[in-house]
Amino acid sequence: MNKTEFYRNLDELLEVDPGTIKSGDLLADLESWDSVAVISFIAMADEKYGVNIPAKRIAECRSVDDLAAIVADTQPVSK
């Protein structure tokens, strides 16, 4: 998985300027990281990376790097 592209996808998801999200950012510091963003993230991960991520795993994430790691570590599901 290309991390730069992943962060650009997060930019788009959270409606912030391209290049805003970067490695090391904490989710708690992101103003637009809310419950709708979590569901949006699940939908984005499914559409763009073909992975199905349970919300409870996202709830354990502290940083955008943790999100990237989950997507990278999850096996794609066939539809």
Add this chain to the structure above:
Amino acid sequence: MINPLDLTGRTIVVTGASAGIGRSTATLLGGLGARVVLVGRNVERLNETARLLEGTPHRIAPFDLTRLDEIPQWLAGLADEVGPFSGLAHCAGIASLVPLRVLGIGHLDEVMRTDFYSAVVLTKEFSRKRLHAANSSIVLVASVAGMLAAPARSAYSASKGALIAFARSAAVELAKSGIRVNCVAPSYVRTDMYEKTANGLTPEQLTALVNATQPLGLGTPLDVAHAIAYLIADTGRWITGSVLAVDGGYASQ
């Protein structure tokens, strides 16, 4: 003893029969004496459902209902073989929990095709003279989401709302052909689809959601199957164009 739900001698098509509400409906209708035609994509899982059924020899009919153009020929072929049909319980569908900001046309199209267009084509073909019995009944599985709002549900709600509006119109149009058309509108029911939707929420959020919205708690597929059987059997003889909420009280709040 009389059984007003008796379906002896009737052939009923059940879509989505490989799991959840469809599987439960197929099992119940078979238990009430119907010959059931089990429709779904996965042969293995249809066979699993077939093994749960008692009574008259049933028929599995593997088919992907998103292949809309192929439905007419496929359904006509089935009717030649086991028809005419006395009923159709259309339980196939997919869930969608996608916020508007990430909702793509591709996904919207998939939801509409699976949850709505398939129902329209099936109803249209079922209504052909040689496919259905003199008095027959179609039940479309909608959702309370087709009537009430919830976040991240726009695609799903739109498809189910369309289904409800379609059922009402079709009911009026097909009454003279002896076909009744109704919807059941479930809320949260314990199925694979629910588990998948539940993936979008933490267990705490999920419990809070069900407790806050459904006074009677989480439903089971059989709760919905009972309502479908009621509308399919003669008990529903004077009911058409209606939407029966099977929702543990969800729609009353």
